Amino acid sequence: MNKTRIGVLGMGNMGMSHAKRILKGNVPHMELAAVCDTDPAKLATCDENLPGIPQFKTGEEMIASGLCDSILIAVPHYDHEKYTVEAFEAGLHVYCEKPGAVYTLQGLHMIEAAKKSGKVFCVGFQQRTNPTFRKIREMVQSGELGQIKKVVWIVTNWYRPQAYHDSSSWRSTWKLEGGGTIVNQNPHNIDLFQWMFGMPDEVLSTIDYGKYYDIEVDDDVSVLMKYKSGTVGIYTTSTGEMPGTNRLEISCDMGKIVLENDELIFWRNEVSEREFNKTNTAVFPTIKNEKIKIETPKLGMQQHDALLEDFASAVCCGTPLLSPGVECINELTLADAFYYSDWQGQKWVDTNNFDHEGYYKALEEKIRNSTYVKHTATPAAPVDMNSSFQK
Numbered sequence: 001m002n003k004t005r006i007g008v009l010g011m012g013n014m015g016m017s018h019a020k021r022i023l024k025g026n027v028p029h030m031e032l033a034a035v036c037d038t039d040p041a042k043l044a045t046c047d048e049n050l051p052g053i054p055q056f057k058t059g060e061e062m063i064a065s066g067l068c069d070s071i072l073i074a075v076p077h078y079d080h081e082k083y084t085v086e087a088f089e090a091g092l093h094v095y096c097e098k099p100g101a102v103y104t105l106q107g108l109h110m111i112e113a114a115k116k117s118g119k120v121f122c123v124g125f126q127q128r129t130n131p132t133f134r135k136i137r138e139m140v141q142s143g144e145l146g147q148i149k150k151v152v153w154i155v156t157n158w159y160r161p162q163a164y165h166d167s168s169s170w171r172s173t174w175k176l177e178g179g180g181t182i183v184n185q186n187p188h189n190i191d192l193f194q195w196m197f198g199m200p201d202e203v204l205s206t207i208d209y210g211k212y213y214d215i216e217v218d219d220d221v222s223v224l225m226k227y228k229s230g231t232v233g234i235y236t237t238s239t240g241e242m243p244g245t246n247r248l249e250i251s252c253d254m255g256k257i258v259l260e261n262d263e264l265i266f267w268r269n270e271v272s273e274r275e276f277n278k279t280n281t282a283v284f285p286t287i288k289n290e291k292i293k294i295e296t297p298k299l300g301m302q303q304h305d306a307l308l309e310d311f312a313s314a315v316c317c318g319t320p321l322l323s324p325g326v327e328c329i330n331e332l333t334l335a336d337a338f339y340y341s342d343w344q345g346q347k348w349v350d351t352n353n354f355d356h357e358g359y360y361k362a363l364e365e366k367i368r369n370s371t372y373v374k375h376t377a378t379p380a381a382p383v384d385m386n387s388s389f390q391k
């Protein structure tokens with residue numbers, strides 16, 4: 001197969017953006033075969049933007065049409081599970097937008113369906129294509145940093161004003177979105193955290209809900225993570241800070257790495273601190289270090305296009321996936337554990353034995369007990385999806 005014929009499900013901000021780029025030919029091994037949206041107004045915009053592309057009013061019809069051998073799922077998160085499973089059962093390959101799902105039980109179900117079908121399953125963590133994150137991962141895994149002591153990631157540059165929360169009826173509600181910034185913006189960073197440093201064994205969080213906005217879900221989150229290896233993770237995020245910060249600092253045996261403003265700096269110790277400590281007798285010593293600016297190659301294409309091409313190449317040529325769908329469970333476990341820790345009065349949550357059923361019940365209770373009245377307002381100007389992405 002030279003190109004996979006993909007059907008895009010959900011022609012909102014993300015789905016339309018993907019469809020336009022595929023139609024332009026940005027993804028060599030992919031052809032836009034069909035689009036689908038349950039909202040007739042959204043389908044009407046496809047006449048002008050995607051002329052000649054077959055349109056469907058339901059996902060079921062598009063999946064059964066025979067026009068597609070793969071599907072790109074870009075509907076609100078709760079429905080990722082339903083369409084992923086239906087597509088696999090119909091023998092299609094699946095590229096599912098992030099987050100894989102809302103809660104871990106959904107993710108587990110999707111993974112089971114993928115395994116049964118034997119088809120390609122990719123989850124849309126396009127930030128994995130960023131050469132800088134790939135470089136950090138490589139450095140951690142190669143062992144050249146020695147023991148990782150502490151990872152501190154401040155991700156407060158996901159500013160989302162009230163107008164954003166009001167822009168869709170499903171956003172920022174327990175019932176229709178399943179969470180706030182943990183479920184919407186942060187899945188990228190949470191996934192990268194576990195992708196670069198591995199899964200923490202325990203997490204403890206403190207979360208504010210509707211602190212900055214008239215919403216019922218989280219808009220300010222801070223988390224402590226512990227690894228059996230001794231590594232400590234500190235993660236803090238918010239949608240209410242302007243100007244925000246995106247700063248990743250890794251303290252390790254061999255020095256310190258800082259990523260901020262697209263600059264990756266390694267302060268490399270002359271010797272390992274742990275080794276130095278074994279023989280040092282000075283009371284207030286320092287270890288000499290060298291400041292190294294680490295250059296990484298440019299990606300050369302838009303991140304979404306790069307991940308779509310990675311998926312298409314897996315379908316057409318059998319190449320390994322950069323963001324295998326099976327790994328969505330790691331991000332989902334962490335995201336759900338962040339909530340679960342806070343909901344249980346800031347208790348440590350064991351991620352290795354995560355209580356999937358317990359979390360699901362707690363989420364259902366949030367939905368049942370919600371008294372929040374959702375306000376929706378059509379954005380004053382068309383939404384430019386490109387301004388929503390971080391690199």
Ligand SMILES: NC(=O)c1ccc[n+]([C@@H]2O[C@H](COP(=O)([O-])OP(=O)(O)OC[C@H]3O[C@@H](n4cnc5c(N)ncnc54)[C@H](O)[C@@H]3O)[C@@H](O)[C@H]2O)c1
Nearest residue numbers: 010011012013014037038039042074075077097098099168
């Ligand atoms: N990878 C990224 O960086 C990124 C960025 C933005 C959004 N996303 C993800 O994409 C998904 C959609 O987000 P969005 O911002 O485009 O939302 P949106 O509200 O703009 O669009 C969702 C679209 O899905 C349609 N829809 C809803 N239910 C449907 C159904 N059952 N069948 C067919 N169409 C249906 C709606 O009518 C709407 O047009 C979310 O899961 C979100 O997390 C990913």
